[in-house]
Amino acid sequence: MSVPSWKKSCWSFGGALVFRFTPHTAHSLRRKILRFFGASIHNQAKIRRSARISSPWNLSMDQLAIIGDHAILDCTSPINLGARSVVSQLAVLTTQMRDPETETHPTINAPIRVEDDAWVAADTLVLPGSIISQGTVVGARSFVDQSTTEPWHICVGHPARAIKERAYFARDEATQGAGA
Numbered sequence: 001m002s003v004p005s006w007k008k009s010c011w012s013f014g015g016a017l018v019f020r021f022t023p024h025t026a027h028s029l030r031r032k033i034l035r036f037f038g039a040s041i042h043n044q045a046k047i048r049r050s051a052r053i054s055s056p057w058n059l060s061m062d063q064l065a066i067i068g069d070h071a072i073l074d075c076t077s078p079i080n081l082g083a084r085s086v087v088s089q090l091a092v093l094t095t096q097m098r099d100p101e102t103e104t105h106p107t108i109n110a111p112i113r114v115e116d117d118a119w120v121a122a123d124t125l126v127l128p129g130s131i132i133s134q135g136t137v138v139g140a141r142s143f144v145d146q147s148t149t150e151p152w153h154i155c156v157g158h159p160a161r162a163i164k165e166r167a168y169f170a171r172d173e174a175t176q177g178a179g180a
Contacts, residue, residue: 003038003057011037012058015021020048025128034059043132045081048089058095062116077128085132088140090123097128120144124160135166 019141021055030049031041038057041047044060048069053059058075063069065081068089072079075078077095091169093112098105110129114120118132121140129146132138139156149155153162 005038007057008055015056016053019053020049022086024049042083068122078111078114080111082114082118082134084117085114086119086120088115088120091120091126092124093120093126095128117152135168137166 006145012158015033019033022033026049028047028126029087030044030047031043031079034041034047034053034056040060042061042063044063044064045065047061048071050069051067052106053072053074053075054073055075058078060078060082061136062083062085064084066086067073067081068087068091070090070094071087072094073087074092074094074096079093079095081087096107096109096114097120099108107108112128112130113124114132115134116138117135119130119137120126121138121142126132126138126142126144127146131148132144133149133151135152136165137154138144138149138160139154142156142160143158145157145159149160152168155162156162
């Protein structure tokens with residue numbers, strides 16, 4: 001997505017600050033601010049004011065997606081949060097890092113996808129190119145390393161690996177549409 005340089009500058013020098021000083025319950029206002037800067041945000045998504053988002057034009061959030069307090073989303077490449085997904089407080093999702101495997105340490109840029117009904121728990125680090133599969137819970141203080149988690153499992157550790165299958169709660173059309 002091509003974003004005018006003036007919008008990038010405005011976000012860097014003022015937009016992020018305005019976002020941070022919105023009223024505590026002003027989710028609608030924060031959605032509007034992020035949309036102005038190019039984010040694709042569903043009307044029922046919620047973002048806490050203490051969340052840090054770089055490059056909001058690379059952020060998309062589906063219905064009922066939530067970003068918790070003090071979460072950091074480095075959106076150098078796209079980050080997509082699926083329906084009913086949660087990024088808990090202090091979690092870090094970064095789409096850019098240095099390659100530790102090579103001598104010159106080139107920059108790695110890759111998108112992150114958190115699929116529907118997934119939960120990235122508190123203080124978790126998610127690296128570029130990771131996919132948090134549908135229904136997965138990544139336990140607190142885990143580390144997701146450029147991989148794909150197993151759907152409907154609980155994953156923990158460094159790097160995060162599935163330890164237990166998670167009960168799947170079938171959703172029908174009435175449940176998904178409730179509150180819409």
